[in-house]
Amino acid sequence: MAANALRQRIRWVALHGVIRGLAKFTARRSGDPQARLIADPAVRADPGAFADEVRSLGRVVRCRVVLVTVDHQAANEILRSDDFRVSSLGGGLPKPLQWVNRKTHPGLLHPIEPPSLLSIEPPDHTRCRKLVSSVFTTRAVNGLRDRVQLTADRLLDDLERESGVVDIVERYCSQLPVAVISDILGVPERDREHILRFGELGAPSLDIGLSWRQFQQVEKGLVGFNAWLGDHMEELRRNPGDDLMSQLIQASAAADDTGRLSERELQATAGLVLAAGFETTVNLLGNGIRMLLDDPGHLDTLAERPELWPNAVEEILRLDSPVQMSARYARRPVEVAGTPIERGELVIVHLAGANRDPQVFTDPHRFDIERDNAGRHLSFSGGRHFCLGAALARAEGEVGLRTFFERYPGARLAGSGQRRDTRVLRGWSTLPITLGTARAALGS
Template structure:
């Protein structure tokens, strides 16, 4: 069905099954945006327009979608039959799948703990971990897979600090994160579906035991603080165990894969632009803006979705209550109406931070400040330590449709520069 749809040019089928779109979504987004601000496919609507996407992310006429909630009836039956009833980032009570009042309650509780001061402490941990990982790589004089050795390890350390993961369990959490990465995707094969479920179920089993342990012996991690704040009534009724598991699961789903992708995408992009690396070395104050431009140009999250609450219209097109609209965030991030010469990689772009890679409105990413810190510290520390790093092969992209990043990225490190403070 998808192959036939691709041949017919259906926007939905091309999005799911066209290998050229998977390899490079930018030309596809340009082609679709030229057709109008909103495009109607066989089963849904899509927009690649920045203004439309930004408005829908903030509109009260639309809500977040949930897994299987907008499938045709026969496919919904299949989804119901295969639903394990367990944890999933696109099923309530996940923050990604609920609206107020539940969303307000969860977000208020997390915000009470995930403060500016907490992010600053985590940034120090990012710096420490980056230094340790790079120290261990200094003796490598051949080709290394930087995703495996660095990009994946850095966010796992941060997530472990947030969730209070014992050191002995970190490799297990890394495996759960990698298996569950395609959980946001559409069009999974049965083999992929089973792997995703294996990762999610494994993490949920581990998390159930871990929450019991934290209630008995709380640590100084943020999850222990969330439990304490919840029990103290910081957001009204205390969170149930399923709600706590959903919050922790979202930390893994949103905090792991997206940051791995940001670091991998950034390293690959900068290796291809030695002029930018020269500028950043001379003007390190540009690193925060460089990270914004990397997020804009190669967004770790390609798409989001919203469902119409009522009969309405978007950019003049009628939309019925219950209809699904796909927001192609990566396409919106290259809208020439907002970003001059949008395909150019410009670390000094004045409005780079206007990208939609962290979503918007009430569902704006709670971890955006931490993700930015991981990107800035992770990338700057790597290139400060290995200024002569070079690509050593094509690498391979992750087999995901919603998230975009590298699964392998071979590089030659070159001679290490002495770490600051050593």
């Protein structure tokens, strides 16, 4: 037990502790943008202001260790270019720290370590994504809209029994996507609270420079999720259903040697689809509810013109991106926006900043549900790593937000709420709401 605790502590130092200490020092001393992304709470509080500061320094800014861009054109180019590849946890560490990470690795699947789709490239990425895409077809996803609506209605029916203040993140924003993705992937209802808990614990796993407390929570979440996922997939093998997870398992088993996934690849792919299927949508719903309650004039417009809901969702995704940043390594020497980038250098693509580029979005910090190019945001990344679940997230955002405000037109904020203590993912951990009278009861 003591040996495991020591191993975990050493791994934290190698992966996060050294970076965290250096980032705090560098952020205070020089204001280095990369260090501020890791260590400055002001960046998390106001990513738009941070993006403006970085933009004033250039289209692609060289920091002490990496490069950062908040430029929409440069970001889009990097995300789509074959001159760049995705990063993985610890991949950019000095060689001695990489060695420590390998020696202390617990063997758990991690969302930004191979064989996760987020951290592999062709040919492995092509093989894994092709298999998932054969199951998660556009037709299959489009057919889920009715299920999203039924789930939203049921959850809001339950809220009608409440009086006073409710935490809308706990009672609705998290429950809707976990119920939908669980239905899709064959997760029994008894396990859904476990999934929510694992997601909450594991959300900071995409960040670097974690505190020791955060790292311990992440490890706890990963241990629980890995164990649960293995058991769940074994159960689906024994008793397959008509869910997409069962289809994914069967499709892999039926594929030839060039298309079949190893057991670890299959678990990593299934786990990513499950976790990503609700994690970012929780943030989309919470961010959207908060933004619309802060600017209720838009709710009046949407009540009069409900056809604007899809565009409103795109604007919410643009202005308060559920995923704030991504990263790419240069495969070879390349030039982006006039800046030379050497082979092996890492570029932080600040999606939230690119989504506020004034060269693309007029008055970029303004919330405008009628913005004609809101859909040009990069919140779902781009290129071969474009989010597989984008269509489902959009459907859940549109149906979930529209249905909530149609049912509770008098909803009001009942407190400031609390942001999640994460940097790659942006959302609310709590958001207290006074619901008011449900529309079904109005006029009675």
